Amino acid sequence: xxxxxxxxxxxxxxxxxxxxxxxxxxxxxxxxxxxxxxxxxxxxxxxxxxxxxxxxxxxxxxxxxxxxxxxxxxxxxxxxxxxxxxxxxxxxxxxxxxxxxxxxxxxxxxxxxxxxxxxxxxxxxxxxxxxxxxxxxxxxxxxxxxxxxxxx
Amino acid sequence: xxxxxxxxxxxxxxxxxxxxxxxxxxxxxxxxxxxxxxxxxxxxxxxxxxxxxxxxxxxxxxxxxxxxxxxxxxxxxxxxxxxxxxxxxxxxxxxxxxxxxxxxxxxxxxxxxxxxxxxxxxxxxxxxxxxxxxxxxxxxxxxxxxxxxxxxxxxxxxxxxxxxxxxxxxxxxxxxxxxxxxxxxxxxxxxxxxxxxxxxxxxxxxxxxxxxxxxxxxxxxxxxxxxxxxxxxxxxxxxxxxxxxxxxxxxxxxxxxxxxxxxxxxxxxxxxxxxxxxxxxxxxxxxxxxxxxxxxxxxxxxxxxxxxxxxxxxxxxxxxxxxxxxxxxxxxxxxxxxxxxxxxxxxxxxxxxxxxxxxxxxxxxxxxxxxxxxxxxxxxxxxx
Amino acid sequence: xxxxxxxxxxxxxxxxxxxxxxxxxxxxxxxxxxxxxxxxxxxxxxxxxxxxxxxxxxxxxxxxxxxxxxxxxxxxxxxxxxxxxxxxxxxxxxxxxxxxxxxxxxxxxxxxxxxxxxxxxxxxxxxxxxxxxxxxxxxxxxxxxxxxxxx
Ligand code: SF4
Numbered sequence: 001x002x003x004x005x006x007x008x009x010x011x012x013x014x015x016x017x018x019x020x021x022x023x024x025x026x027x028x029x030x031x032x033x034x035x036x037x038x039x040x041x042x043x044x045x046x047x048x049x050x051x052x053x054x055x056x057x058x059x060x061x062x063x064x065x066x067x068x069x070x071x072x073x074x075x076x077x078x079x080x081x082x083x084x085x086x087x088x089x090x091x092x093x094x095x096x097x098x099x100x101x102x103x104x105x106x107x108x109x110x111x112x113x114x115x116x117x118x119x120x121x122x123x124x125x126x127x128x129x130x131x132x133x134x135x136x137x138x139x140x141x142x143x144x145x146x147x148x149x150x151x152x
Numbered sequence: 153x154x155x156x157x158x159x160x161x162x163x164x165x166x167x168x169x170x171x172x173x174x175x176x177x178x179x180x181x182x183x184x185x186x187x188x189x190x191x192x193x194x195x196x197x198x199x200x201x202x203x204x205x206x207x208x209x210x211x212x213x214x215x216x217x218x219x220x221x222x223x224x225x226x227x228x229x230x231x232x233x234x235x236x237x238x239x240x241x242x243x244x245x246x247x248x249x250x251x252x253x254x255x256x257x258x259x260x261x262x263x264x265x266x267x268x269x270x271x272x273x274x275x276x277x278x279x280x281x282x283x284x285x286x287x288x289x290x291x292x293x294x295x296x297x298x299x300x301x302x303x304x305x306x307x308x309x310x311x312x313x314x315x316x317x318x319x320x321x322x323x324x325x326x327x328x329x330x331x332x333x334x335x336x337x338x339x340x341x342x343x344x345x346x347x348x349x350x351x352x353x354x355x356x357x358x359x360x361x362x363x364x365x366x367x368x369x370x371x372x373x374x375x376x377x378x379x380x381x382x383x384x385x386x387x388x389x390x391x392x393x394x395x396x397x398x399x400x401x402x403x404x405x406x407x408x409x410x411x412x413x414x415x416x417x418x419x420x421x422x423x424x425x426x427x428x429x430x431x432x433x434x435x436x437x438x439x440x441x442x443x444x445x446x447x448x449x450x451x452x453x454x455x456x457x458x459x460x461x462x463x464x465x466x467x468x469x470x471x472x473x474x475x476x477x478x479x480x481x482x483x484x485x486x487x488x489x490x491x492x493x494x495x496x497x498x499x500x501x502x503x504x505x506x507x508x509x510x511x512x513x514x515x516x517x518x519x520x521x522x523x524x525x526x527x528x529x530x531x532x533x534x535x536x
Numbered sequence: 537x538x539x540x541x542x543x544x545x546x547x548x549x550x551x552x553x554x555x556x557x558x559x560x561x562x563x564x565x566x567x568x569x570x571x572x573x574x575x576x577x578x579x580x581x582x583x584x585x586x587x588x589x590x591x592x593x594x595x596x597x598x599x600x601x602x603x604x605x606x607x608x609x610x611x612x613x614x615x616x617x618x619x620x621x622x623x624x625x626x627x628x629x630x631x632x633x634x635x636x637x638x639x640x641x642x643x644x645x646x647x648x649x650x651x652x653x654x655x656x657x658x659x660x661x662x663x664x665x666x667x668x669x670x671x672x673x674x675x676x677x678x679x680x681x682x683x684x685x686x687x
Contacts (some may be wrong), residue, residue: 028186028190030187030532034316036638038301041294041301042296043300043302056182056183058181069210071208071210071211072668072687073208073209073649074180074188074210074675075687076671077181080671103228103229106217107213108663109211109212109648128315128317133170148469211647213656216661251547298637378573378596379619380619381619392596394596397597400599468552469547469549470546470548483592496581498577503576503577504627506621506624507625509619535647
């Protein structure tokens with residue numbers, strides 16, 4: 001009885017800690033990446049929400065923001081980068097392109113949705129989504145991590 | 153400051169370089185590739201023997217998709233080419249289409265276009281400056297540049313209703329008039345952006361580390377510039393004074409006063425100075441446009457929105473424009489139907505980027521990020 | 537003087553010159569010596585019964601530009617010996633329109649993955665036939681029509 005209480009509360013603490021210390025991966029694909037940079041930049045400053053340190057290596061980061069169009073040539077590389085990230089890892093699919101192909105869905109070399117490549121936790125709509133929307137997605141992801149409703 | 157090293161060199165480690173060359177893969181995911189550039193670099197010790205860019209990781213079929221829909225529909229793909237300077241891209245398309253269809257555009261719309269394009273050039277150069285700072289290991293300019301850029305984006309937000317991709321220029325004019333509030337915002341911006349720019353410039357330009365990492369690095373001679381078809385600020389930094397706004401004026405560039413900055417060194421530092429000076433000139437242009445802005449219609453009433461998709465055209469047209477990256481134009485071929493037969497995009501970054509092998513050869517690997525970011529490639533436009 | 541087949545112009549007055557396909561390399565060489573020092577782009581157009589290659593030339597000193605066109609059935613001489621920038625443009629035209637450039641040093645696909653079937657900007661390219669790309673262990677792309685492991 002006392003065992004399980006200890007384990008549960010440690011688990012809660014871990015989840016809380018994971019949610020509040022997400023390290024995103026510097027990974028820009030297309031136009032949405034510029035809005036991602038705006039979210040990092042002076043006006044929106046998303047460091048306020050406990051997701052400060054943008055990491056340049058997949059091995060140091062636990063949040064991948066797929067910010068842009070996923071082409072067929074890039075998709076296997078995205079998968080490889082995702083595989084290189086350490087657990088626990090989360091994915092935000094930013095923008096219409098990453099979520100479903102966006103305006104390029106009729107094209108011959110565009111993957112319609114990054115969910116075919118990596119498991120996605122939060123989708124953000126918009127072309128491009130405003131930085132506020134991305135910040136909302138981050139908050140949503142944090143809530144989900146705390147509640148234990150994430151894919152990995 | 154080492155500068156370029158001629159081959160064959162000892163590379164610091166013996167004479168027989170061939171068997172000591174190692175191949176390093178740079179990108180497609182790397183914080184200083186500005187997107188998804190990949191470069192296969194051959195290194196002898198620290199020195200670059202050969203660098204071959206590999207592109208196509210953002211090939212989004214813009215040309216094919218634009219050939220599949222009516223003329224105004226192509227705009228959404230054109231917008232997303234150089235996504236940091238979307239209005240400049242729109243201008244190239246809109247001018248080509250109007251030229252093809254002999255559409256008359258009211259004067260006010262042309263002036264508005266000119267002002268918006270210059271503001272967007274400013275925003276694009278600010279992004280370049282911020283990320284260039286990041287690539288050189290300086291985080292501070294990024295925040296300064298983004299603070300200033302957000303001000304311009306707020307103006308765009310007020311006028312067009314969106315922040316990054318606007319779809320604002322329409323065939324025959326623009327989609328909405330500029331509001332008095334927007335004019336106030338622009339006025340306020342023109343007044344103090346100059347001093348802010350000075351501040352940003354001094355962060356980089358007065359830093360000994362920055363200057364010594366960029367002077368004499370990534371040089372491109374005037375012959376190479378012509379041979380590769382390099383245009384824009386890169387061309388002007390190599391001593392070729394060409395600016396389409398002066399040489400073959402479109403819109404009302406012949407009615408405003410501005411200088412074309414150029415340098416002769418052809419290195420990264422010269423490109424930095426040219427771009428900064430261009431931003432100053434853009435402020436000047438915006439100020440003059442505000443003074444000269446006439447009253448009147450902002451679009452041609454003959455071309456109401458539902459009618460636009462039924463416009464037909466024959467013949468061909470190519471209108472060169474000066475985008476922040478260089479000469480941008482669209483070669484349109486119409487076959488008499490309402491769908492363009494061929495939309496061929498002349499993308500400046502594509503040609504600029506193809507000069508990488510010449511630009512990097514003989515420099516150290518640490519100079520690579522400086523040189524690549526000085527090209528200011530935007531991959532939406534390189535890969536189209 | 538290399539003979540010119542016909543001349544016309546675009547709507548905004550850029551001169552368009554048609555040259556026979558055998559003469560394209562000497563003609564462009566002549567033009568380069570006349571002062572057209574910049575090759576802005578090379579593009580290909582599929583007119584269903586034939587293909588056309590377009591060269592946009594600019595003289596940076598005189599500030600004039602011309603468009604040189606040639607009709608072909610799929611092969612022309614490469615102009616990489618005249619302009620270094622022609623390299624990428626020709627590769628792109630081969631990639632997307634499928635025009636072969638003779639004597640090009642490295643005529644490979646540039647935008648699409650190596651091994652892609654067909655040339656998308658041809659008017660008869662089947663848009664509904666999907667191809668899938670994957671990454672082999674040596675870092676090269678593989679392409680197949682079969683969904684399999686690819687994306
Ligand atoms: S969703 Fe829109 S803004 Fe984002 S990458 Fe796609 S086209 Fe660009």
